[in-house]
Amino acid sequence: MHSFSVYVKNSNDVDSRLKQFIIHHNGDFSGKVIIKEISLGGESIIQHSIPFEVLMTIVSKAVVNKKISELEQKTPKEILGL
Secondary structure, three states: OEEEEEEEEOOOOOOOOEEEEEEEEOOOOOOEEEEEEEOOOOOEEEEEEEEHHHHHHHHHHHHHHHHHHHHHOOOHHHHHOO
């Protein structure tokens, strides 16, 4: 099992401090990904276990949408590399 931390500033909250998330996953990204939200005191306050396929689908849809948006902003010559 591999782990890493992500820090995110939540601008929706009145408290705009960084929130820490610890992500645990299999090295080959098979199976479930465990995501823990850590409180300011260092305790796990929320834990989710999500199949990797779900996360992969969410991220791939975001990437596709970004690429479509970028292509829509280009001229025909830019798209063709001319």
